[in-house]
Amino acid sequence: MRTRAGSRRWSAAVGVAVLAATTGGALSPPAAAEGEAPSGQVEFPTHCLPPQEAGLPPADGPTTARITVDDPAPKVGDTVTVTYQVARTPAVNPLGAELPADALTPTGRILLGGAQSGEVTVVGAKRNDPVQAGAGLPAVTMTGTFTVTAPGMITLAPGSYTLHTGHLLDLDTACAVTGAPVSERLTATPLPRANLRSVALGTAYGKPGAEVKVTGVGFAPGAAVTVTGRAGAAETADRVEATADERGEVMAELPVTDRATTAVVAYEGAAWSAQEGSGPAAYTVIAATPSGTQKVTAVVEPGALSMTQAGASIALGAFPYGEGGAAPGRIGTVTVKDARGGPAGWSLIGKVTDFTGPGGVVIPGASLSWTPSCTAAPGSPSRCVAGSAGVVGPEGAVLASAPDAEPVGGTFTIDATVALTLPPYTPPGAYRAVLTLTFS
Structure with missing residues (x-):
């Protein structure tokens, strides 16, 4: 399944570098100031029932938790990875002795609301420090996935969770949640034939x-x-x-x-x-x-498909008035990192607008051509295929791609030399256009 990672725009000018960049990717929230709760962290009442074998009374108190997603703006049909982090729980060690390290398996549910209803099952790995007898159980992290089935805003609220201890006896401490506030929101866009x-x-x-x-x-x-x-x-x-x-x-x-x-x-x-x-x-x-x-x-956790680019503009070479020819240049190096671990490949496509100059003179976008190159880093399982040399133009051309395969992934370095062909006696001045790279 392909995931849109966003797009960047760069402007090119004959003899003059002009910046015109946009990005379609999601912005990360600002870091919380010291002493403030992390963004999305909520607190809600919890009723935890220890296992009957423990002979302990129920534990009531607040749970502090946070839900995050790997894609806050998915399309219908996309698979979203969710993380349920419990920072504090009223549950205590159900054993009459010390609970050893890595003996706690957390599972839980996340409640979906808004445009899509249902539950998401999440599970965590055994990663805990030793817990003394009678002491509170530690913070846990659980992850899971769900498929987006409806467009619009989807809310995610913490649901019940179970803390399973597997030492001496298999014991479950079940924590019921009522009225937990929404911790995370995402907005899904429709996709034909999702x-x-x-x-x-x-x-x-x-x-x-x-x-x-x-x-x-x-x-x-x-x-x-x-x-x-x-x-x-x-x-x-x-x-x-x-x-x-x-x-x-x-x-x-x-x-x-x-x-x-x-x-x-x-x-x-x-x-x-x-x-x-x-x-x-x-x-x-x-x-x-x-x-x-x-x-x-x-546990090997899947990551994301991302793109970065060095520099924000393209400066083309200048030549004397009266002479026609090609103004050469080079795009900023693009680095693609694919850590999804799935079977889907990706493609990087470029489109360019017409060039406008002094007095409203227009040079067609089809006058810009490029020669792409693409190199996969050592150890990358995917092949990186450079696009064909030729006209970019407003209709667009492939800069580079990686085919669907099993498995895919890796780091890829993409470059391209560009040339803008101008007719003789082109009026002097700077000619500007916008080159858009669309990554999917």
């Missing part, structure tokens, strides 16, 4: 062999649907077949036996694709740890 397929899980974790209730929506009515486990971009051995009903909904029970499974997806056709498959729903296989051993878990 992929609205998504899945939700009845639980976010379980032991090997546990059956997981999978609910899917947005599939073609009557379509054959494959529900399968996934580890990164690869499918695992967990698989079951289902059929979408007349409303495009799917209900399935997926036995999860492969310990490599970290998510569940569903798709139509012979294999998963961004056009006919759902986004992944996070799932964790909790295996019993034999005495005297430690299980080590590493």
